[in-house]
Amino acid sequence: MTLDLPLIWAGLIATSVLLYVLLDGFDLGVGILFPFARSPTERDAMMNSIAPYWDGNETWLVLGGGGLFAAFPMAYAIVGPALYAPIMLMLLALILRGVAFEFRSHGRKRGKRFWTAAFAGGSLAATLAQGLVLGGFIQGIAVRNGAFAGGPFDWLTPYSLLVAVGLVAGYALLGATWVIWRSEHQLHDDARRWSVIAGLATAGLLAAVSIATLIVHPRVAKVWGFTGEGFKPDVFLPHLPIPLLGAAGLGIVAWGLWKRSHHAPFLGSLLVFLSGYIGLAASFFPNIVPYDVHFRTAANEEGALGFMLVGIAILLPVILGYTAWVYWIFRGKVAADAGYH
Amino acid sequence: MAVLGDLDALVLARLQFAFTIAFHIIFPSFSIGLASFLAVLEGLWLSTRREVFRNLYLFWVKVFALSFGMGVVSGVVMSYQLGTNWSVFSATAAPIIGPAFAFEVLTAFFLEASFLGIMLFGWKKVGPGLHFTATALVAIGTLISAFWILSANSWMQAPAGFAIQPDGSLIATDWWAVVFNPTFPVRLAHMALAAFLTTALAVGGASAFVLLRDRDQPESRMALRMAIGMFAIVAPLQLVVGHTSGEVVREHQPLKTAAIEAYWQTRADQPQGLVGWPDRKAAKTHGEIAIPGIGNAIQGVSKETVIQGLDAWPREDWPVVGLVYWAFRVMVGLGLAMIGLGVWGVWRCYRGGPETSPWFLRASVLMGPMGFVAVIAGWIVAEAGRQPYVIYGVLRTRDAVSPVGAGQVSVSLLAFMIVYAIVFSAGAIYILRLMNRGPAPHEEAATPEDRAPGSAMAAAGEEQ
Numbered sequence: 116m117t118l119d120l121p122l123i124w125a126g127l128i129a130t131s132v133l134l135y136v137l138l139d140g141f142d143l144g145v146g147i148l149f150p151f152a153r154s155p156t157e158r159d160a161m162m163n164s165i166a167p168y169w170d171g172n173e174t175w176l177v178l179g180g181g182g183l184f185a186a187f188p189m190a191y192a193i194v195g196p197a198l199y200a201p202i203m204l205m206l207l208a209l210i211l212r213g214v215a216f217e218f219r220s221h222g223r224k225r226g227k228r229f230w231t232a233a234f235a236g237g238s239l240a241a242t243l244a245q246g247l248v249l250g251g252f253i254q255g256i257a258v259r260n261g262a263f264a265g266g267p268f269d270w271l272t273p274y275s276l277l278v279a280v281g282l283v284a285g286y287a288l289l290g291a292t293w294v295i296w297r298s299e300h301q302l303h304d305d306a307r308r309w310s311v312i313a314g315l316a317t318a319g320l321l322a323a324v325s326i327a328t329l330i331v332h333p334r335v336a337k338v339w340g341f342t343g344e345g346f347k348p349d350v351f352l353p354h355l356p357i358p359l360l361g362a363a364g365l366g367i368v369a370w371g372l373w374k375r376s377h378h379a380p381f382l383g384s385l386l387v388f389l390s391g392y393i394g395l396a397a398s399f400f401p402n403i404v405p406y407d408v409h410f411r412t413a414a415n416e417e418g419a420l421g422f423m424l425v426g427i428a429i430l431l432p433v434i435l436g437y438t439a440w441v442y443w444i445f446r447g448k449v450a451a452d453a454g455y456h
Numbered sequence: 457m458a459v460l461g462d463l464d465a466l467v468l469a470r471l472q473f474a475f476t477i478a479f480h481i482i483f484p485s486f487s488i489g490l491a492s493f494l495a496v497l498e499g500l501w502l503s504t505r506r507e508v509f510r511n512l513y514l515f516w517v518k519v520f521a522l523s524f525g526m527g528v529v530s531g532v533v534m535s536y537q538l539g540t541n542w543s544v545f546s547a548t549a550a551p552i553i554g555p556a557f558a559f560e561v562l563t564a565f566f567l568e569a570s571f572l573g574i575m576l577f578g579w580k581k582v583g584p585g586l587h588f589t590a591t592a593l594v595a596i597g598t599l600i601s602a603f604w605i606l607s608a609n610s611w612m613q614a615p616a617g618f619a620i621q622p623d624g625s626l627i628a629t630d631w632w633a634v635v636f637n638p639t640f641p642v643r644l645a646h647m648a649l650a651a652f653l654t655t656a657l658a659v660g661g662a663s664a665f666v667l668l669r670d671r672d673q674p675e676s677r678m679a680l681r682m683a684i685g686m687f688a689i690v691a692p693l694q695l696v697v698g699h700t701s702g703e704v705v706r707e708h709q710p711l712k713t714a715a716i717e718a719y720w721q722t723r724a725d726q727p728q729g730l731v732g733w734p735d736r737k738a739a740k741t742h743g744e745i746a747i748p749g750i751g752n753a754i755q756g757v758s759k760e761t762v763i764q765g766l767d768a769w770p771r772e773d774w775p776v777v778g779l780v781y782w783a784f785r786v787m788v789g790l791g792l793a794m795i796g797l798g799v800w801g802v803w804r805c806y807r808g809g810p811e812t813s814p815w816f817l818r819a820s821v822l823m824g825p826m827g828f829v830a831v832i833a834g835w836i837v838a839e840a841g842r843q844p845y846v847i848y849g850v851l852r853t854r855d856a857v858s859p860v861g862a863g864q865v866s867v868s869l870l871a872f873m874i875v876y877a878i879v880f881s882a883g884a885i886y887i888l889r890l891m892n893r894g895p896a897p898h899e900e901a902a903t904p905e906d907r908a909p910g911s912a913m914a915a916a917g918e919e920q
Binding site for chain 2: 171188191192195203210214218226262267426431437
């Protein structure tokens with residue numbers, strides 16, 4: 116039996132990026148919601164609810180980047196220069212918000228205020244930057260002879276801005292529903308209100324982004340059955356479960372908020388993201404850089420892929436195991452003084 | 457004009473990489489040593505139940521959290537910057553060193569990131585044995601991370617275990633030879649010892665600072681003794697390992713050795729230059745003070761052996777000799793000062809205790825940050841000494857850069873400088889503030905100190 120190594124690695128990278136979006140998504144979302152908190156105490160509780168996890172969550176981004184370098188070096192070498200500015204913005208924003216976790220508790224009056232703002236602003240800017248990366252990616256990247264051949268601002272279009280705003284709403288929904296799950300009293304009620312607003316915004320923007328994608332990018336539209344000659348139901352039907360999953364997710368969020376469930380809204384918003392992610396994957400496959408670079412073209416040598424597969428096959432289950440265990444250790448509601456300095 | 461523009465982008469990309477990686481290396485070199493120190497402290501606390509070890513643990517874990525956070529975020533930059541700024545290098549080198557990067561994330565980063573949460577917030581959540589395990593796993597994670605990154609970097613210094621295919625791409629032929637490439641083992645040892653040394657000096661310096669004010673502070677007395685014990689042993693050991701590393705360099709990168717010592721001529725019986733001003737254009741060292749007749753002995757070869765000088769290579773292959781020459785002298789000079797401090801400290805320990813000598817305490821404070829300086833100097837020797845190649849003998853730095861314009865790189869470089877200046881200043885202030893306070897007799901676990909969140913005082917004083 117021979118393993119299809121490039122395909123397996125494409126799946127692994129995709130899983131890693133998905134886990135990043137879901138996990139860092141909610142902690143970035145908590146940062147986006149920071150300005151809406153009522154009091155410093157509420158902000159402390161919000162930060163405490165994610166403090167033990169954020170570093171592990173962000174490591175999936177490092178695996179996404181490092182994994183892309185290791186498994187699909189050509190894609191890594193194209194995407195980096197093509198999306199230079201938004202990637203740099205993301206890195207700088209992640210630095211400011213990342214150090215804010217520790218620095219905020221060490222700052223005195225002015226320092227604390229500064230790092231509170233840095234956490235909120237950094238979370239928002241990192242999300243916008245990721246949205247621009249995503250938007251620029253969906254638009255397609257100009258490639259010639261296996262290298263980026265476009266201009267420095269190819270990524271900046273009304274479409275990519277729409278995606279960026281949509282991602283802010285989505286992360287805010289993940290963050291708000293996370294806070295519902297992990298908080299009590301006033302903060303819990305505030306988070307419910309935030310979830311309603313973020314949920315409506317997410318639903319609207321998700322629909323807008325989906326329609327815009329079909330209009331602006333005919334190659335994606337074709338995958339979904341919308342060709343120049345009209346709609347092809349036989350192409351669309353196999354893809355139907357994907358939007359249905361998204362609708363179900365939004366339904367669970369709404370139902371959970373209505374029934375005052377503590378965990379259903381968060382699970383529902385995870386499903387919304389899962390559906391969007393699978394939808395994108397279905398739109399691009401088998402390209403790893405839209406729309407000209409097949410994942411097999413960009414893949415590393417079989418030898419390198421095989422060597423790494425042995426490692427990841429052993430290590431990934433272990434990592435998932437202890438990650439889940441850490442989430443279990445810090446389960447339950449947080450109070451404002453639940454452990455940070 | 458186009459050529460000039462390309463050159464500018466290359467210089468800017470190199471500046472950006474040098475800046476971000478020099479900033480980054482400060483934190484791992486501290487965290488590697490500090491994580492092990494914390495594991496030792498917690499182990500001692502659990503086995504002896506002496507409060508002093510508990511207090512020291514809870515104090516230094518706060519410094520660790522600050523330093524580790526800065527290390528994580530500056531490290532994320534490194535994992536993307538290779539693609540954004542060095543895309544040709546990435547595409548060329550990934551078939552060989554890609555796995556090292558992937559394994560670093562899988563074996564080290566996740567381990568550190570996950571158990572750091574337990575380490576920082578789990579003091580009251582998990583049992584003492586589990587908490588100690590978490591600390592130990594974080595410490596092991598930092599060392600595993602050093603293993604992979606040093607393997608990849610050493611491969612760039614002396615590539616092995618690969619073949620160049622007809623289309624110019626690289627392919628690994630022997631993974632064992634790739635990972636355990638010839639300069640790797642000794643460079644890993646050199647870096648790990650450097651990290652332990654850096655931490656010992658920083659811990660010693662911070663403790664000495666408190667003892668200058670309060671000679672009887674029990675935690676700082678203990679920490680200073682532990683630090684002296686560490687650097688008194690490790691500094692001389694580092695001299696031996698560093699020397700071995702130099703011999704490995706001479707074997708695999710003789711050009712780097714020639715730059716380190718500013719050997720301009722190929723000859724037997726090289727002189728040993730102490731100080732001087734190497735002039736690459738004139739191919740001579742101005743105002744050099746050198747000891748004739750001992751250069752070969754220091755390189756560990758007989759007087760009659762011919763050692764290649766820079767003249768054995770075309771000029772366009774020379775690194776910036778002055779930079780490599782001086783970075784090496786700063787590193788070795790500081791290393792010798794560390795050995796001196798260790799001897800002095802051990803002697804003081806047998807003469808009424810190190811805290812009884814204000815001069816020793818002042819010297820320890822002065823030497824506190826010198827490990828960082830030596831680490832950065834050492835990395836300059838390693839990296840600037842490899843130029844003009846990014847992969848020695850295989851890929852030149854100027855051919856490795858991304859197709860990104862000078863405008864974009866200058867903006868991002870400026871942004872990095874501003875953000876890192878803010879982050880570094882704030883981090884340094886918070887760490888120095890902690891060190892100035894020093895460990896307390898009843899050091900608290902990660903809980904609010906004088907103003908519990910939610911209290912009236914917190915609400916009044918913290919924000920808004």
